[in-house]
Each structure stands twice: as structure tokens, then as C-alpha cells.
Amino acid sequence: MSGHEHAVNLVPNMWDDNVAESMSEPELLQYRSNLLGSDKRVTNYGGGNTSAKVDSVDPVTGETAAVLWVKGSGGDIGSMDLGGFATLYLDKLNHLKGLYRGVEHEDEMVGYLPHCTFNLNTRAASIDTPLHSYVPFKHVDHLHPDSVIAIAASRNSKAITAEVFGDDIGWLPWRRPGFQLGLDLEQIARENPSLKGVVLEAHGLFTWADSSKDCYALSLAMINKAQAWLDRKIDPALVFGGARTHALLPDQRLRVAERLMPVIRGKSSADQRQVGHFNDSSEVLEFVNSAQLKELAELGTSCPDHFLRTKIKPLVLGFQPDQPNVDDVIEQLDAALEHYRADYSAYYSRCKRADSPPIRDANPVVYLVPGVGMFTFAKDKATARIAGEFYVNAINVMRGASSVDEYMGLPEQEAFDIEYWLLEEAKLQRMPKPKSLAGRIAVITGGAGGIGKASAVRLLSEGACVLLTDIDQASLEATVAELSDVYGADQVDGFAMNVTDEDDVIGAFGYCAQRFGGVDVVVSNAGIASSAPLEETTLESWEFNQSILSTGYFLVAREGFRSMTSQGIGGEFVFVASKNGLVASANASAYCVAKAAEIQLSRCVALEGAVHGIRSNVVNPDAVLRGSKIWSGKWKEERASAYNLDADSLEEHYRARSMLKRNVFPEDIANGVYFFVSDQSAKSTGNILNVDAGHAPSFTR
Incomplete structure (x- = not known):
């Protein structure tokens, strides 16, 4: 499939030296983070994290201390301000290595992170903190670019990483984010000092440098190198096995959405009232109209950030644009949802641990409709929209991986262990109680x-x-x-x-x-x-x-x-x-x-x-x-005239007329x-x- 020349859609470098020249190191970190997070091809809402190791004055001793500034738990690099970063003493983080008891005890290390807090910062440190702590460079970016995850989610991702990046970028096998992955990153960086970063299998990209500007430029260079390679390799006519059906006209797609979405919403709101989002972008339509739609959708998503938002896989509805059979889809919806819920319950039963949280809502988040697009449903509109954006990322990943190699979803048990991770469950339990009209x-x-x-x-x-x-x-x-x-x-x-x-x-x-x-x-x-x-x-x-x-x-x-x-x-x-x-x-x-x-x-x-x-x-x-x-018009004058009053006296007239005089x-x-x-x-x-x-x-x- 080589030799296809197509326009390369590169991520632009938006760094402005005039803006950056007067910034402190933490401000440069925020600037870099916001720039990276502004493009969904680089990382989606809430995805990825960035860090800087900054010399800071200890408020107690007055001495200079090395402090890790890293995106805090629940933050979004595209929109966060300085308050979104956790700050931790680097020397205390290094001392945690002596407390680490191995991968079986990963989760307990998160409990030590608050003890490393610098300057009483209330922003909680995330589970990704160790991934930044031990890399021997001042600035680290961990991103989820579509182009790089397409390589990372390929069956032969290690070999493809070497082909695309040469000696600049290393490769690490899949490991759930945590303390051990932080130690793995430290080891590969120290043993290979010429490396500029690492591809994490089925996960994303790490890059590092000794200045914010260099780290930003390096991240973009690696993302764009991957995209350019993919664009040279991919034949658009053969993507997803080619087209199986066609898209309806835009107005027709909207009419189908208007009919189906309320019905889906009603049938999926028993546990929690749902709000929907509709996406019929060109990326979505290419996928839902393709020959490999059902095959690839069944494999599920790869990057953990993707399926935490979208569930491990979507529901494909049996709509046929040539007919179009909306009434049939509605008639078959109960059976389709029952099958999906049973499948999800079986997945939970196969993979659950002794201490796993109870099964959550078994309804789909993502619905794929040939000829029409994608519906996503969640507890609120923003969550539904963001879930759709994440699945677009997953589509882009599948597009690249399946075109140049064989796409690999995350192994089922690994997916479950992240979806039902006790630390994730604790985060969910800390969320504020929904407002009284949430989901309405x-x-x-x-x-x-x-x-x-x-x-x-x-x-x-x-x-x-x-x-x-x-x-x-x-x-x-x-x-x-x-x-x-x-x-x-x-x-x-x-x-x-x-x-x-x-x-x-x-x-x-x-x-x-x-x-x-x-x-x-x-x-x-x-x-x-x-x-x-x-x-x-x-x-x-x-x-x-x-x-x-x-x-x-x-x-x-x-x-x-x-x-x-x-x-x-x-x-x-x-x-x-x-x-x-x-x-x-x-x-x-x-x-x-x-x-x-x-x-x-x-x-x-x-x-x-x-x-x-x-x-x-x-x-x-x-x-x-x-x-x-x-x-504001004649009515005021007319009512005043009916009571023989001037218009400006009417409000006082009504107040005085009321029994409560209000x-x-x-x-x-x-x-x-x-x-x-x-x-x-x-x-x-x-x-x-x-x-x-x-x-x-x-x-x-």
C-alpha cells in the first residue's frame, strides 16, 4: 500500500516566543499544555498529562527544592490553569522507590503521593504522577495522538515504531499506568540517553526535553512524523475494507436521528436519565459506511482513555440507508439492547475480581448507524459529547492501524481492570451528587x-x-x-x-x-x-x-x-x-x-x-x-388606561392591589x-x- 501520496494533515506549531518570553517555568508549562490540548488529534478532553521539574523556594526552609509540576487528577491540559497542576517534592517522590513492594501493590503507592505535596497544594496528584517523576529530563509530555496510537495499537507496533521513528523513539509493552510504568520509563531513558521518547503499546506517546519549548516542538514533530508515514501508506479507497453502503443526505441523516434518538434515550434511561449527542462528521461516516464496521467495532477500543469514556465497544444498529428502515430499527431495538446488556454482563462476570465494584449501567454509550452517523448517550450533554469525541479518536486509530497492519483492541481482562479499577471507582464515588434536574x-x-x-x-x-x-x-x-x-x-x-x-x-x-x-x-x-x-x-x-x-x-x-x-x-x-x-x-x-x-x-x-x-x-x-x-409595548399603556392610571404607576398599583403588598x-x-x-x-x-x-x-x- 506504499506510494500513495495524499495531503498530510499536520498539527501546526503554535508556539509564540513573544508570548512566552516573559513567562515563568510553571507558566510555560501551562502554555505548552494548553497548546497541546487545543487539538483533539493530539489528545482529547481530560486525556494525557504534562509536567515540568522546577526549582522552587521551600516556604518553610527558604531553601531551593526541586518540585514536580504535573497535571493533577481530573484535569484537562487544553483548558487548565496553574491551579490544575499538582506540585510535589521531587526528593520525596524518589524516596517512594524504597516503599514500593511490586506490581501486586501498585495501588497503595497512590496513597503516598499526598505526603509528597509541595506548598500545601490542594490539587490531588493523579495515578500518572510516577510516569513523570523519574524520567531524567525536566519536561515530559504524555499524549494520546491518533497517529501514534494507530501505531501503538497495531499487532506489530514495536517493529512499526522502529520503522517510523528510527532510534529517536523507544517502545515499551503494554502496562497499566502506575508506579511500575514510571520505573520502566526511567530505566529505558537512562539506559538509552539518546532517546527522545517512547511509544507505549496500545496507549500513547511519551516525549521529553530540557525546555518547555523544545518538549512542545518534539511532541509535535513525533506526532507529525507518524501522521506523514500513515498518509503515505494508506490508500483511502481501501480504508476499513472500502465502502459497504453510502451516507444519506445531511437533512435525511438529521430526520433519522430525530426519530431514533428519543426512542434510544427512553430505552436506556432506566438506571440513569441519559442525554444524547449526534455526530455525522466525515470520519464517522467513513467508518459506519464501511465493510469492516461490525468486525472492527466488535474488537473494542485500545487506549484506556478511549474506552473509559465509551465502554469497551459500541452497539451497531441495523439501519439500511438503501431502504431506509427506521421503523424496523425501532422494532428491533429492545432485542439489540438486551443482547448488548447480556454481553456486557457476561464480560463483567468473566473478568471481575473478588474486590471489583458492582457492575455499572450495562447500556451502550456509543451507537453506530450506517448511513447516518453516531449517537452517544451519557449522564449529561458534555459527557455525551466528549464520549463521541473519544470514539472519533478511536475511529482514527482503527483507520490507521487496520490500514497498515492489524488493529488490536486492548485485551479484555486489561480493559476490565482499568474500567473497574478501584482507584477509578473511588474517583467516581467522590463526584458530587447530581443536581435535581440532571439528565433532564x-x-x-x-x-x-x-x-x-x-x-x-x-x-x-x-x-x-x-x-x-x-x-x-x-x-x-x-x-x-x-x-x-x-x-x-x-x-x-x-x-x-x-x-x-x-x-x-x-x-x-x-x-x-x-x-x-x-x-x-x-x-x-x-x-x-x-x-x-x-x-x-x-x-x-x-x-x-x-x-x-x-x-x-x-x-x-x-x-x-x-x-x-x-x-x-x-x-x-x-x-x-x-x-x-x-x-x-x-x-x-x-x-x-x-x-x-x-x-x-x-x-x-x-x-x-x-x-x-x-x-x-x-x-x-x-x-x-x-x-x-x-x-414593554401597548399592553402596559392599555392596562394603565383601564385603571385610569399613568403607565409609570402601574407596577405600584398592582403591588398595592395584592393581598401581600408585594x-x-x-x-x-x-x-x-x-x-x-x-x-x-x-x-x-x-x-x-x-x-x-x-x-x-x-x-x-
Whole structure:
């Protein structure tokens, strides 16, 4: 397969001497780490680690001490700051060699690492610390580049390493990260002083140098050398055995995702509510459309960082782009999932140790769909997205390894021993308790207005993913950007939607399905208001109120209901209505009647939804002026005129009218929304909650 000349996609050197010249050694380490972690071909989120041995002043003795700065536990080199590094006395780390009792006692060495802490640093040292401690160079990078792992995961990886790198890079057989691997790295580096690094079988790349800049440049040079070699060797037409099928058109792929993802989500959320991510990148499509898809997928992933995120292997769905048979896939999904769970349980039973943690959720993380792409599901959106990114890395590794040699997944027992490593389990147990709406997905209409935005903030703060919809695209984009800065782009998105347009509403729920995997919560909040005496109310005004507050709410309820029933895991509707739906106001017949219809619609949803575990309730605001769009136009002036007041006095009028003499704000309505979507109200449906500071005529009865 040699002789194929293709464009080489090299990782660029982004080091800027002007930026680096004034930096301290720890700052240079952070700079180097962030540059390396910015490219997923170099290492994925949370993967790899970097270090520097820095002379530092001991805060107690005032003397100079050699200190290892190394990525701490749970960090990400692409985004970490200096606080993400653990700092340890190098001499104390060297003393640990005398305490080491052999590979059978690897895990106990982690317990000694806190005793080596420099300057009371609270960042916990990771299990990879020994891999950096004993290499006799000041700077060390340990990375998981796709190009190098493709070589490391080949059956003949030792020989290929020598062919690609010559005498510059050594090779070590697979060993689980830990103290012994640190000693192995020290030995090969000391015995071969000309080596610039090492390929670890089925794992990744180590490089070392005596300056941050040199270490960075060396890492890139080795990664790019591997990539250039692979590109010369690989014939694209023969990758993965060639194409077996074709990709659907982009819009067709999205339609399939929108149908399948909610169903998969519902069937895989028994142990933990899942959030989904869809990826139909060219790398994914090349793999899922290939002749060797099932064969390679069954072998599982190689690099430990990959399968810790993705499970040892994915589930391939039997979709046929030529038909396309979505209904058949849905019909066969229960059997496919049952087979996968049984296979995973058998893997656990074969490999478990006496002290292994209990089996975890046996559902797949990665679903591969020929012609369509890849779905990944996890406890939250970021984890699902990152799992997908890791599997793309695994695809790239399989692409290289299977093209130039024979791809080798990690041996099953080794994979299990890492997946169920007691140290990993301890890390999982230390994670904070999930927030009350973790794994929930909400659609909020009128999301750019005061009540909609406040409701989004309330639900996002409790861990939900939120899709905001609004007819005002500029305000919607600004709101999504603002909330993304606070809660992260994974958690919030927007979709411009007119609730009176059936295609818009269908499109919004479809988008939510392929963006997050489905929907659990619908907050129907889009609103307008108009005021006029009955004899002056035009048919146009009447129909405008009905189109949004009645028909629009029906369209949203219908599509939300369809999505929830396709999942089969229940759901919550909250209709943000008005006290005007209970008590008529003068000069507002069109608005009051439409709001009354909205309340009745909520009751209908409650009646039909109960058998599906779907609840529906109403929050009735009154006089929420601040931040509300409907009060920024004529409605405020019209309501003031109805009470013979000037517009600026209206808020005080409503406060004084209330029984509690208090104003009502968007955040107050958002608290009511949260109550009805949370488990606090799990036994409530068909109810109305007035949030109006007390308005006796609106008491429900």
C-alpha cells in the first residue's frame, strides 16, 4: 500500500516566543499544555498529562527544592490553569522507590503521593504522577495522538515504531499506568540517553526535553512524523475494507436521528436519565459506511482513555440507508439492547475480581448507524459529547492501524481492570451528587423574555439542558449567548420559532431530539397581550390572541407530547397562563378567553398524559412587569388606561392591589415552574399555582 501520496494533515506549531518570553517555568508549562490540548488529534478532553521539574523556594526552609509540576487528577491540559497542576517534592517522590513492594501493590503507592505535596497544594496528584517523576529530563509530555496510537495499537507496533521513528523513539509493552510504568520509563531513558521518547503499546506517546519549548516542538514533530508515514501508506479507497453502503443526505441523516434518538434515550434511561449527542462528521461516516464496521467495532477500543469514556465497544444498529428502515430499527431495538446488556454482563462476570465494584449501567454509550452517523448517550450533554469525541479518536486509530497492519483492541481482562479499577471507582464515588434536574431536557417557548429567561436560569442551575425558542431571533441569540457563558454551550441552545407555525414547532422538537436526545419538560410560555373594550375588539385582534395563546400552545403541547410518548419515560408540561384565565378583566376579552383555553388545554394534557407518566400543570402569574416583553409595548399603556392610571404607576398599583403588598418578578414565576418540573411535585398533575402575591378573586375552586 506504499506510494500513495495524499495531503498530510499536520498539527501546526503554535508556539509564540513573544508570548512566552516573559513567562515563568510553571507558566510555560501551562502554555505548552494548553497548546497541546487545543487539538483533539493530539489528545482529547481530560486525556494525557504534562509536567515540568522546577526549582522552587521551600516556604518553610527558604531553601531551593526541586518540585514536580504535573497535571493533577481530573484535569484537562487544553483548558487548565496553574491551579490544575499538582506540585510535589521531587526528593520525596524518589524516596517512594524504597516503599514500593511490586506490581501486586501498585495501588497503595497512590496513597503516598499526598505526603509528597509541595506548598500545601490542594490539587490531588493523579495515578500518572510516577510516569513523570523519574524520567531524567525536566519536561515530559504524555499524549494520546491518533497517529501514534494507530501505531501503538497495531499487532506489530514495536517493529512499526522502529520503522517510523528510527532510534529517536523507544517502545515499551503494554502496562497499566502506575508506579511500575514510571520505573520502566526511567530505566529505558537512562539506559538509552539518546532517546527522545517512547511509544507505549496500545496507549500513547511519551516525549521529553530540557525546555518547555523544545518538549512542545518534539511532541509535535513525533506526532507529525507518524501522521506523514500513515498518509503515505494508506490508500483511502481501501480504508476499513472500502465502502459497504453510502451516507444519506445531511437533512435525511438529521430526520433519522430525530426519530431514533428519543426512542434510544427512553430505552436506556432506566438506571440513569441519559442525554444524547449526534455526530455525522466525515470520519464517522467513513467508518459506519464501511465493510469492516461490525468486525472492527466488535474488537473494542485500545487506549484506556478511549474506552473509559465509551465502554469497551459500541452497539451497531441495523439501519439500511438503501431502504431506509427506521421503523424496523425501532422494532428491533429492545432485542439489540438486551443482547448488548447480556454481553456486557457476561464480560463483567468473566473478568471481575473478588474486590471489583458492582457492575455499572450495562447500556451502550456509543451507537453506530450506517448511513447516518453516531449517537452517544451519557449522564449529561458534555459527557455525551466528549464520549463521541473519544470514539472519533478511536475511529482514527482503527483507520490507521487496520490500514497498515492489524488493529488490536486492548485485551479484555486489561480493559476490565482499568474500567473497574478501584482507584477509578473511588474517583467516581467522590463526584458530587447530581443536581435535581440532571439528565433532564427542557424546551421553553418565549425563552428570550423575562419569564422564559428566568425559567431557563432556574432549570439550568439545577442541571437541566434547555432549548430556548422565541420568535425574536436577535433576542434569542443574545439570551443563548449570555446563558452559555454561565452554564456552558453544552447545556443551552436556541431555535427561532413561531408557535403559530406548525412546521416551526415540529422543527424545534426535532432539533431538540438530535441536539439533546429528546425532551422531558415543556414550559409553554410564549405570550402576547392586547387590551380593548369588547365593542372595539377587532376580529384580527381576537384571532391573533387565539393563534398564539390557544393554537400555538396546542401545537407545542402536541409535539412535546409526541416526543415524550416516543421516549416512554414520562415528562412534565408547565403552562404559564395568567390569573386572567380564571378571572376576567375589563377591556381584555380576547386575552382572557385565550388564557382560559390554555388552562383547559393543560387539563386535557394531564388527563391524556397520566397513563404515560406525563404530568401537566399551570403557573398563573399576575402583573409581572419587570423584564416581561408584553409589558414593554401597548399592553402596559392599555392596562394603565383601564385603571385610569399613568403607565409609570402601574407596577405600584398592582403591588398595592395584592393581598401581600408585594411585587411579582420573573424569578418568582420561575420558582413555580421549577416546582412543577421537579420531583417535589411528582404526585401533582392538573393543578394550578397562582403566583400573584395574593389576588382573592383568582383563588381556585
